[in-house]
Amino acid sequence: MSATTKELLKKVRMIVPPMLDKFHKGQLGRVAVIGGSENYTGAPYFSAMASARLGADLSHVICTPPAANVIKTYSPNLMVHPIMREINEVPASHEPATELASPIISMLGNLHAVVIGPGLGRDKLMQATVAVVIKAAREKNVPLVLDADALWLIQSQPELVHGYKECVLTPNVVEFGRLAKAVGLGEDDLPDTGEAGCKKLATALGGVVVVRKGGVDWISDGEKAIVGDGEGGRKRSGGQGDTLTGSIGTLLAYRDAYHEKLWDTEGDLDRSETLMLAAWGGSTITRECSRLAYKKHGRSLQASDLTEEVSVAFDTLIGEKEESKL
DSSP: HHHHHHHHHHHHHHHSOOOOOOOOTTTTTTEEEEEEBTBOOHHHHHHHHHOOOOTOOOEEEEOOOOHHHHHHHOOTSSEEEEEOOGGGSSTTTTOOHHHHHEEEEETEEEEEEEETTTTTOHHHHHHHHHHHHHHHHHHTOOEEETTTTTHHHHHHHHGTTTTTTTTEEEOHHHHHHHHHTTTTOOTOOOOSSSSHHHHHHHHHHSSSSEEOOOSSSEEEEESOEEEEOOOOOSSSTHHHHHHHHHHHHHHHHHHHHTTTSSSSSOOOOHHHHHHHHHHHHHHHHHHHHHHHHHHHHHGGOOHHHHHHHHHHHHHTEEEEEEEEGO
């Protein structure tokens, strides 16, 4: 482990709350995952369970009724809300995106972070509904993590997140290219898809944090860049990115507790630095989950195997503060 990685882990540890008797339910993380449709039920589950396994007190899934019926069978630990609708589930005479978004918006004030995209799909009504939610989240300054088909929405409407400094995007190589094209960056503007390319895309989007997933994960807000280069597994099964979004979501919740000074915090990290640390920490934990799962399962590795390694990865990389052992 490099000296840089050790120093970053030390800073991530600073924003992770200790387990103190004085805390009550919900203070250590209320995270919601918006996604999950008739054909995609695994992704929101993996994201929400990663959040829960990393320590979020309350982990929600906001999805369609068919997806909710399935996700509820996966785990009784998640709170599942069948609020979303695909266009074939509502009268043909109207597309009530604003109406459907209303109960979600009412939840935002009680959430520390919202993950949007796992299992969302590209249904027009689903996409329109999350567009309304993103606008409301910005108004309420709720941190967002956007992945998968939420990035499909952003490539057509980049103004939804442009300049929002409480937002993390997690594109893979293909999604990164689409986003770059959407904001007018051509091949000449992106000499590579590493640090320089990641910085350029983050800058073009007004300073949002971009986590460019790949052989290593580059994280940038346009000004600074850090790399997640921990060893991962060699199997590229679908769904591993959902562990990343859930992990970032929980670290964003911990970040909120840090800035609220719910305990005798160390240091004086500013919000821009802690946002980057949450993104990098999620990347590093996910890569460790992948390494551990691949060591056990080899080429048969599946996304669910990463879920089982989240707590182990946390203990290995970060661990509990001394106060939590009292």
